[in-house]
Structure formats: C-alpha cells, structure tokens
Amino acid sequence: MLKHAVSQVQHKEMKNYLPDIHKNTTEVPIKLRTFVELTMDVTSASPRRYFFEVMSYFATAEHEKERLQYFASPEGRDDLYKYNQKERRTVLEVLEDFPSVQMPIDWLVQLVPPLKTRAFSISSSPLAHPNQVHLTVSVVSWTTPYKRKRTGLCSVWLAGLDPQQGIYIPAWFQKGSLPRPPPSVPLILIGPGTGCAPFRGFVEERAIQSSSGPAAPIIFFFGCRNEDDFLYRELWLSHSLNDGVFSEAKGGGFYVAFSRKQPQKVYVQHKMLEQSQRIWNLLLSKASIYVAGSATKMPSDVWSTFEEIVSKEGEASRDSAANWLKALQRAGRYHVEAWS
Ligand SMILES: Cc1cc2nc3c(=O)[nH]c(=O)nc-3n(C[C@H](O)[C@H](O)[C@H](O)COP(=O)(O)OP(=O)(O)OC[C@H]3O[C@@H](n4cnc5c(N)ncnc54)[C@H](O)[C@@H]3O)c2cc1C
Numbered sequence: 001m002l003k004h005a006v007s008q009v010q011h012k013e014m015k016n017y018l019p020d021i022h023k024n025t026t027e028v029p030i031k032l033r034t035f036v037e038l039t040m041d042v043t044s045a046s047p048r049r050y051f052f053e054v055m056s057y058f059a060t061a062e063h064e065k066e067r068l069q070y071f072a073s074p075e076g077r078d079d080l081y082k083y084n085q086k087e088r089r090t091v092l093e094v095l096e097d098f099p100s101v102q103m104p105i106d107w108l109v110q111l112v113p114p115l116k117t118r119a120f121s122i123s124s125s126p127l128a129h130p131n132q133v134h135l136t137v138s139v140v141s142w143t144t145p146y147k148r149k150r151t152g153l154c155s156v157w158l159a160g161l162d163p164q165q166g167i168y169i170p171a172w173f174q175k176g177s178l179p180r181p182p183p184s185v186p187l188i189l190i191g192p193g194t195g196c197a198p199f200r201g202f203v204e205e206r207a208i209q210s211s212s213g214p215a216a217p218i219i220f221f222f223g224c225r226n227e228d229d230f231l232y233r234e235l236w237l238s239h240s241l242n243d244g245v246f247s248e249a250k251g252g253g254f255y256v257a258f259s260r261k262q263p264q265k266v267y268v269q270h271k272m273l274e275q276s277q278r279i280w281n282l283l284l285s286k287a288s289i290y291v292a293g294s295a296t297k298m299p300s301d302v303w304s305t306f307e308e309i310v311s312k313e314g315e316a317s318r319d320s321a322a323n324w325l326k327a328l329q330r331a332g333r334y335h336v337e338a339w340s
Pocket residue numbers: 044118119120121122136137138139140141142143151152153154155156176194197198337338339340
C-alpha cells in the first residue's frame with residue numbers, strides 16, 4: 001500500500017531537482033498498482049529529456065550511463081528525438097532498454113508523464129437517445145520510422161471493452177466548440193473520418209424535429225479511405241432517401257469522398273467544389289458551416305475551398321471572399337472542432 005503518494009527523497013544529490021512534492025501528499029490509502037494505472041502514462045506517452053538525465057544518475061552499467069548522459073546533453077538532442085519522440089518510445093520501453101537503471105518510485109511518480117484525459121465529441125442526439133451518450137471512436141494506429149507498430153492508448157482500450165460486462169468509465173462533460181443549431185438554420189457540414197461524430201447527433205436531431213414541424217435542409221460532406229471505413233453508411237444513405245434530411249426534395253444532400261478508392265486522392269474539398277453553387281445558395285439562405293475532424297491540414301484546406309467557392313460564385317476577389325468568411329465566423333456561422 002502506498003500511504004503517501006511520495007515519500008522522503010533518499011538521494012541527497014538529487015534533492016535539488018525535485019519540486020516540493022511533500023505538500024501534495026494524500027492520506028487516502030491506495031494500492032500502488034491502482035495509483036500507477038490511474039495516474040501515470042507508462043505505456044503510451046514518451047518521457048521528456050529530463051527523464052533521461054535522471055536515469056543516468058541511477059544507471060549502474062557504465063555504457064548505459066554514458067548513453068543516457070549523451071541523450072541528456074545538448075549534442076545528443078537530435079539522436080534523442082529520433083530514439084524517443086519520433087519512435088513514440090514509452091517509459092516502460094525506455095526502462096527496458098536500460099536495465100541497470102533502478103529508478104525509485106518517488107522519482108517515477110514525479111517524472112513519468114501524467115495520464116491525460118481524452119476528449120470525444122458526442123455523436124448522438126438526446127432527443128433520439130434520451131439518457132444515452134454515443135461516441136464514434138477511431139482506433140488509432142500507425143507505424144514509426146523504424147517500422148514499429150504503435151497504437152493509441154485510449155482508443156484501443158475502449159475498442160477492447162466487452163459491452164456485455166458492465167464497466168465503469170470515468171467521464172464528464174465539457175462544452176464543445178460546436179453549438180447545437182436551431183432547426184430553422186440550414187447546415188453545411190464537413191466531417192471526414194471521425195469528424196462525422198458530432199454530425200450524427202445533428203442529423204438525428206433534425207430528423208426528429210422535421211417530423212413535427214418545418215426544419216431547414218442539411219448538406220453533409222463526408223470523407224473516408226474506402227468502403228471499409230465508411231462510418232454510418234446506412235444511416236446517411238437512409239436520410240438521403242424520400243423525405244430524409246439529406247433528400248434533394250428537402251434541399252439537402254449527402255456527398256462522400258473516397259480518398260483511396262482510385263489512384264488520385266479525392267477529399268471532401270473536391271466534392272464541395274462540385275457543389276459550389278448549392279453551397280453558395282445555402283450560404284445566401286443564412287446557412288451555418290460546421291467543420292469537424294482531423295486538425296492536421298483538413299480545416300485549413302476546407303477554409304481555402306470555401307474561399308474559392310465564395311470568390312467564384314460571389315464574383316469577388318479572393319481577399320474579399322476571405323473577409324466575407326471571416327465576417328461569417330464572427331457572426332457565429334462558421335464553427336470548427338478539430339483534433340489531432
Ligand atoms: C474536442 C475533441 C473532440 C474529439 N472527438 C473525437 C471523436 O469524436 N472521435 C475520435 O476518435 N477522437 C476524437 N478526438 C481525439 C481523441 O481525444 C484522442 O486524441 C484519440 O482518440 C486518440 O487517443 P488515443 O489515446 O487512442 O491515442 P494516443 O495514445 O493519445 O496517441 C495519439 C497520438 O499518437 C500520435 N500519432 C497518432 N497517429 C500518428 C501518426 N500517424 N504518426 C505519428 N504519430 C501519430 C500523435 O502524437 C497523437 O496525438 C477528439 C479530440 C478533441 C480535442
């Protein structure tokens with residue numbers, strides 16, 4: 001049992017490095033294993049440079065000490081970046097690579113990256129699913145420059161849960177950057193990949209609203225690699241039929257860009273340009289724009305595409321189109337929620 005989160009530092013020469021940890025002790029007993037699982041990211045995040053410096057003090061094998069000192073030095077900065085951050089080396093992996101290092105728990109508690117919370121957009125409408133919150137989570141995986149397979153900590157953990165076994169997941173709500181649109185506002189939605197998450201809720205909500213009164217149309221630009229990651233395919237297609245919120249009869253539309261189905265990339269921006277006039281007409285009808293998904297390049301590419309559309313359809317210069325869009329943003333009609 002760990003009565004205090006940290007105890008007295010025993011290594012005198014190291015004392016100067018530690019902040020005043022004794023103020024933050026807890027009196028509640030907690031198992032060491034639970035403490036580590038709930039607070040310390042040992043299997044996902046990479047340690048910082050300082051971690052290597054401290055490791056070098058505890059290394060008993062001379063060659064390990066030398067290597068760690070090199071990593072901690074200004075000359076070793078680039079090699080440390082290649083070994084550590086670029087490879088997304090985890091604390092556990094680093095400790096395994098330097099087996100002579102026996103770092104005391106006091107130090108690990110201080111230096112291991114804290115376990116971070118993850119945010120997810122709510123992808124259900126409370127009208128359609130009272131007392132439930134649905135999430136749309138992409139299982140993150142990639143290959144490092146040295147061809148090591150890496151996976152996302154939280155998304156893989158969520159994907160591995162067994163829905164049959166009730167499990168308690170600590171969660172809370174935080175106001176997002178996409179306000180809930182009133183039914184009278186036409187919507188232009190851009191959500192490639194998991195960016196479709198918040199729009200699933202919007203579409204469910206508008207479908208319910210439109211069954212009991214007038215509701216403005218929605219056009220939605222979705223993007224995925226191919227048919228295999230075509231999230232909620234049936235849902236979107238069903239809303240495109242007959243009286244659905246995406247139906248042409250209602251002034252709506254659903255457009256999907258498959259990026260890897262053909263030799264050249266097709267993204268949501270390409271589909272938007274094909275619908276340039278419809279987008280412009282909806283903007284003139286006081287539509288709001290919502291963009292969600294990967295933060296890497298997509299939001300700025302989509303912004304440029306809107307600039308191009310406004311410039312072409314509004315017969316304005318590119319600068320005037322950009323200013324027009326900025327005014328739209330200030331008026332609360334251009335919203336972005338993006339993540340990496
Ligand atoms: C407001 C908001 C809303 C969000 N909504 C959603 C949502 O609805 N659905 C959803 O799936 N996610 C959403 N996210 C992202 C989510 O919070 C997590 O970041 C995501 O699930 C990954 O978490 P993880 O623990 O699985 O991965 P982690 O263990 O945190 O690993 C992810 C990290 O790995 C690295 N990485 C990932 N891919 C690569 C690559 N190809 N090359 C190099 N490095 C890479 C990056 O550093 C990345 O930050 C949202 C984020 C925010 C801020």
